[in-house]
Amino acid sequence: MIRRSLPTEPFDFLAAGELPAPSLGPDEAASILAALGGSGELTALGSQQDQNFLVSGPDGPSAVLKLANPSFPERDTLAQDAAAEQVARDCPELRVSTVLEAEGHPARAVLATSQGPVLARLLRYLPGGTFVERGWLAPSVAARMGAITGKVSRSLASFDHPGLERRLQWDLRESHGVVELLADWLGPERERVQRASLAAWSAVQAAGELPVQPGHFDLTDDNLVCAVDARLPDGIIDFGDVSRSWRVAELAITVSGLLHHSGGWAEPVQAAVRAFHAEQPLTRAEVDALWPLVVLRGAVLVASGRQQAAMDSDNDYARDALDREWRIFAAADAVPSAVVGGWLRAALGIAEPPLMVSGARLLADPPATLNLSVMSPVMDHGAWQEPGLADRLAAEAGAVAAAWAVPRLSEASECQPGAAQRAATVPTSITVWNHDELRAPWDGIARFDGDRLTLPGSPCDLILHGIAGRSGPVRAGEVLAQAGARVDVQLVRSGSEVPLLVAPDLAAGWLALTADPSGLLGVTPTEPLSSAAVLARRAQHVAEVQEHYYVDPPRIERGWRSLLIDTDARPYLDLVNNVASVGHAHPRLAAVANRRLRLLNTNSRFVYDALPAFAEALASRLPDGLDQVFFVNSGSEATDLAIRLAMAATGRRDIVALAEAYHGWTYASDAVSTSLADNPNALATRPDWVHTVPAPNSYRGRWRDADAWRYGPEAADRIRALAASGRPAAGFIAEAIQGNAGGILLPEGYLREVYAAVREGGGVTIADEVQVGLGRLGEWFWGFEQQGVVPDIVAVAKGLGNGHPVGAVITTAEIAESYRVGGYFFSSAGGSPLSCAIGSEVLAIIADEGLQANARQVGARLRAGLEALDSPWVGTVHGAGLYLGLELVRDNQRTPAPELTTELCERLRQLGVIMQATGDHGNVLKIKPPLVLTAQQADQFVTALARALADLG
Incomplete structure (x- = not known):
């Protein structure tokens, strides 16, 4: 039936049950455009509930013709336009798609059509594009999205309009009801979606009171836009879902749009939430409700999308979004909301105090500590790469225990740089080897299942993994399990399931569900190494002009050959460190430095053999006549x-x-x-x-x-x-x-x-x-x-000391002697016994290990791999050997692409590759790894780079 007039009552989706979009033909749309005073060629654009056309003239796109869904009263559309105007006034730094004023014609009008009256208006066209088709979103992009969402939320907090009183399927206050209403459209996923929806709805109700206010409530990667050739969002379109809802729903909707992109969602979600919080501070209840609301948003997207695609078979926009909507829901549902909540509270600095558990000792004698962290000496010389290292060390040491929450480098042995997933290196238990009998810390009823024994407690259950025990009542101090080779002792909040090892990205959330068992074992707790604390100390006392790599940098505390390792026990392939010419932590250099420091280290006015030996080694590698050496530090x-x-x-x-x-x-x-x-x-x-x-x-x-x-x-x-x-x-x-x-x-x-x-x-x-x-x-x-x-x-200099400050100037005798016109030359540490010994050893290692030949062979392989990259962003490959540069461009006019290059370095970091940009335009990858780079590692880098380039498309 064709409507004769627009409705006057507020729209109620739960009463209507469906919302078919208008579907006028191009000729009729052209007539509407003319009635509004516009002209140009029309191209259909996608929409879930309205009908949109791009208006283009001789100079390209100029406006968007928007035909509002006839199920909405006129005041709803007026509210949308008024909200857009308010955001545009309050946020002048943002481009906002407001209504265009056409001289002599109405800005908007209700017009008669073959499908009944339709409210039509011309909206400002924002040149550029959206983010929905980008494979990967950089944390900087997500942060800008979160900041914009926070600004819009703050702007609209004071907004008021009669058209806000509407009941939409997108209002997350109605989300569980919408899922139940549309459950028949879910098909084989019905049970999973309904189960997740119910659990998330219960978590929202338990979170506490959530502030309500007007909002945009559709600030997604499809409605936040960036300028032409830009990478960061700066504009907002589509105010079609303006209404009242929970304030935190604004952020939940933005966050949901991050989940379908490649590369994992942890970093972008954290960046967006932090940025929103800086603009519009979240309450504790809002933080707790955020992820359950993301789950509900995903469930609503799936249910509504499937209904719309089935009901409106010609709506390509709705049909094409089905897979994306499922990925959003599946990603949100894959991690317990309690874990994400704990992780977000830690990221915002509002984490709860750690769980505390007391009870009788599990062991009669406390075990010694087995340090498996990145800083542990047992990891030196690449020992961490040995499979089964922890068990071997424990077998040699006797009764030992490895700490709770401290990332274990021994678990990173299988982690390959360039891999998309981070290894699970953070333990949620204490591992004890060669233990005596384990005794109950409190009274209870033990449950034995396979090789796992659970003793319920409050606030945590005791779980012992890898033991043989018995079920039944026990009293504190009674034997729970016999002596054994290895057991993992875990304290987990009652009702939760926590893996023994978790990846570092969400570790704070998992650990918030556990307690440190150190007290029950009689061992001293070990504090994990904090990246944030070091960064804060650096900011406080190190001049800011001494910049560091990356906005949110990993804390690097170990290196090995061509690898750098952060305190989360993640190895990175080092592609920028030509300082470490012969590789990080070279055993020969460590031995030389140790020996020299035990002998003598002083200034070069004293006579010792290391100085002439180093000078001879340098001169022997240069053409005749270049044989006079000055030693400096850099x-x-x-x-x-x-x-x-x-x-x-x-x-x-x-x-x-x-x-x-x-x-x-x-x-x-x-x-x-x-x-x-x-x-x-x-x-x-x-x-x-x-x-x-x-x-x-x-x-x-x-x-x-x-x-x-x-x-x-x-x-x-x-x-x-x-x-x-x-x-x-x-x-x-x-x-x-x-x-x-x-x-x-x-x-x-x-x-x-x-x-x-x-x-x-x-x-x-x-x-x-x-x-x-x-x-x-x-x-x-x-x-x-x-x-x-x-x-x-x-x-x-630089690689001459492999990280130690060693530099030299070599020249002819005549030029060297000319320096006397300005006096004599002296450098306190230049040419010291230590520096000379290290420099001589570096030259010897380059020769002994054939590193120049390696640079030639691996460099040629690496260059060939770079030249074979199939990406429109790749301009050319510069350099030779293991000093290469990959230039990134926008087009065949060789226009530099610096913003993309910055994002590419961030994506490579996520993939386990350290890379930085250089060049006057900041659009060249500076590829200068240690000379020990292997052919396999070169291939890993090219593979990671190919993936990163594809992700940025």
């Missing part, structure tokens, strides 16, 4: 000294450097650093004695591809022009690969051309090998060898 000091040597040798002060280069942080090394990635004001703040020539970037510079040969003559002409102007260069400094620009190789013959021009004017040449030397390029031990030149001065 790459910055090395390049600073190299510049001062050039000035002393020539009696001049002008230095020529490449644009987009980074050479250090001391005065002179910073002066010749022009990388905008490291200093956005670099080009504007150079002293007058520094002259730059264009970065010879053959991919995105002035001369590209086959024309890149032009950079050399151009730079040479600039150097000759300086000399002709009366300011001949004292020196020219460059890396053979521009490291911080993204690992960009210089064009063939570039340094031959430039070195000739410098020397023609009496200047000297400086090779900055701090990042690219020591065999990292595979084919060449030194970067300058790739260009077929010999510099006058070489600066080297």
